[in-house]
Amino acid sequence: MxxxxxxxxxxxxxxxxxxxxxxxxxxxxxxxxxxxxxxxxxxxxxxxxxxxxxxxxxxxxxxxxxxxxxxxxxxxxxxxxxxxxxxxxxxxxxxxxxxxxxxxxxxxxxxxxxxxxxxxxxxxxxxxxxxxxxxxxxxxxxxxxxxxxxxxxxxxxxxxxxxxxxxATGKVDGPITSHATSPAQFDCFVAPTARLAGDIRLGPSVGIWYGCVLDGGSHGITIGVGTNVQDNTRILCQHDAVEIAADVTIGHNVTLFDCRVDSDSLVGIGSVISRGTVVERDVLVAAGTETTIGQRLKSGQVWAGRPARPIGKMDDRRRAMLAGTLPTYQGYAEQFRQTQHKALLAEGG
Known part of the structure; x- marks a missing residue:
C-alpha cells in the first residue's frame, strides 16, 4: 500500500x-x-x-x-x-x-x-x-x-x-494490505492522500483524487486514458478485476466492486456499483444509485434508484455535459499535479 x-x-x-x-x-x-x-x-x-x-x-x-x-x-x-x-x-x-x-x-x-x-x-x-x-x-x-x-x-x-x-473517532476505514504500488510510476495525477494497493494500471491523463482508495487485491485495477476518479471513491477487487475504460467520470464517494465501466459514461456521486456489474458505453448513472450483483446497465440510458433501473434516454444535452466534464477535471488535475502541497495542522500540531 x-x-x-x-x-x-x-x-x-x-x-x-x-x-x-x-x-x-x-x-x-x-x-x-x-x-x-x-x-x-x-x-x-x-x-x-x-x-x-x-x-x-x-x-x-x-x-x-x-x-x-x-x-x-x-x-x-x-x-x-x-x-x-x-x-x-x-x-x-x-x-x-x-x-x-x-x-x-x-x-x-x-x-x-x-x-x-x-x-x-x-x-x-x-x-x-x-x-x-x-x-x-x-x-x-x-x-x-x-x-x-x-x-x-x-x-x-x-x-x-x-x-x-x-x-467521529478519527479512525479510517479498514486497512488495505496488498502489495504496494508507487504513484510515481504513473503519467497522471494521483493525489498525495490517495491510497493504492495491488496491481494498479493507470493511463495517461487519469486523475485519482484526494482520499481515494484503490485496492486491486490479487486481481488488479485498470483505468483508461483521461478517466477521472473523484475524491473519496473506493475501488475494491474482492473476487475479480475492475476495468474502467477511457473517458469515464467516477463521481465523489462512489464505491465500485469487481465491475466494468465502459467509455463515455459517468457514475454519479455516492453510487454503489456491485460485483459483476457492467456499465455499458454512453450511460449516465445518477447520484446515489445502487446496482445489483451482475446487473448490466444498457448503453444510451440514464439509470437511477436502489436497485438501479432505467429512467430515461441519453440525449445531446447529457452527452455534452459528460464530454465537458472530462477536460474540466483534467485541468484541475494538472493544476494540483504541479502544485506543492503543504502540511495541514491542528491546534498544538
Whole structure:
C-alpha cells in the first residue's frame, strides 16, 4: 500500500485556503484545497476533503466534517456555502449547495447542486437531496429523493449531533494490505492522500483524487486514458478485476466492486456499483444509485434508484455535459499535479 501523506493543503490558481482559526482537529489524510474560507474551531476527519477549485467554498465556525466526507463545488456554476455549527458525517457529500446554520448531514448522505437546506435541518443517513431542492429548516428529511419526515426538536438535534460526534473517532476505514504500488510510476495525477494497493494500471491523463482508495487485491485495477476518479471513491477487487475504460467520470464517494465501466459514461456521486456489474458505453448513472450483483446497465440510458433501473434516454444535452466534464477535471488535475502541497495542522500540531 502506498504510504499516505499527512493532512495537506494546497492552492488552486495561486489562491490558498484561508482559516479564520486553526482547526481543533485534523485527521490523517485530510485535504483542504483552493478557494476555501473556513471558520473557527473546525474539526476535519481523516481523509475528509474540502476542495474549492472551480468555485469558492465558504464555511462558518465549528464545522465538523467526518471521515472520508467531501465538500466540493460545480465548476463556475455553484459555490458551496455552509453555515456555522454544521456537522457532516462520515462519507457524506456536500456538493455545490447552501447549508444553513446548525444543520446535520448524516453518514453517507448527499446534498446535490443548487440545493438550499434551511437552518436546523437534518438529512438522515444515506439520503439524497436532489439538485436544486429547497428544504425548509427545522425538519428531518429522509430517502432518495430526501423528503420531509417530521419536525426536528432541539433535543433530537442535539442527540443526533452527539451521536455523530461519538462516531467521529478519527479512525479510517479498514486497512488495505496488498502489495504496494508507487504513484510515481504513473503519467497522471494521483493525489498525495490517495491510497493504492495491488496491481494498479493507470493511463495517461487519469486523475485519482484526494482520499481515494484503490485496492486491486490479487486481481488488479485498470483505468483508461483521461478517466477521472473523484475524491473519496473506493475501488475494491474482492473476487475479480475492475476495468474502467477511457473517458469515464467516477463521481465523489462512489464505491465500485469487481465491475466494468465502459467509455463515455459517468457514475454519479455516492453510487454503489456491485460485483459483476457492467456499465455499458454512453450511460449516465445518477447520484446515489445502487446496482445489483451482475446487473448490466444498457448503453444510451440514464439509470437511477436502489436497485438501479432505467429512467430515461441519453440525449445531446447529457452527452455534452459528460464530454465537458472530462477536460474540466483534467485541468484541475494538472493544476494540483504541479502544485506543492503543504502540511495541514491542528491546534498544538
Amino acid at each position: 502506498t504510504e499516505p501523506f499527512g493532512a495537506v493543503s494546497a492552492p488552486y490558481m495561486g489562491i490558498s485556503p484561508s482559516f479564520l482559526g486553526t482547526p481543533i482537529f485534523v485527521g490523517a489524510g485530510a485535504s483542504v484545497l483552493g478557494r476555501a474560507t473556513i471558520g473557527r474551531r473546525a474539526w476535519l476527519g481523516s481523509y475528509s476533503v474540502i476542495r474549492a477549485d472551480g468555485h469558492h467554498v465558504t464555511i462558518g465556525d465549528e464545522f465538523q466534517l467526518g471521515e472520508h466526507a467531501t465538500v466540493h463545488i460545480a465548476h463556475e456554476v455553484y459555490p458551496t456555502v455552509i453555515g456555522s455549527r454544521v456537522v457532516a458525517g462520515r462519507h457524506a457529500v456536500v456538493h455545490a449547495c447552501e447549508i444553513g446554520d446548525d444543520c446535520i448531514i448524516e453518514a453517507g448522505a448527499v446534498v446535490l447542486d443548487g440545493s438550499k437546506v434551511g437552518a436546523g435541518a437534518v438529512i438522515s443517513a444515506g439520503s439524497i437531496v436532489f439538485p436544486r431542492s429547497d428544504l425548509a429548516g427545522g425538519w428531518l428529511y429522509s430517502g432518495s429523493p430526501a423528503r420531509p419526515v417530521m419536525p426536528i426538536t432541539q433535543q433530537d438535534l442535539d442527540a443526533r449531533r452527539q451521536a455523530l460526534g461519538n462516531d
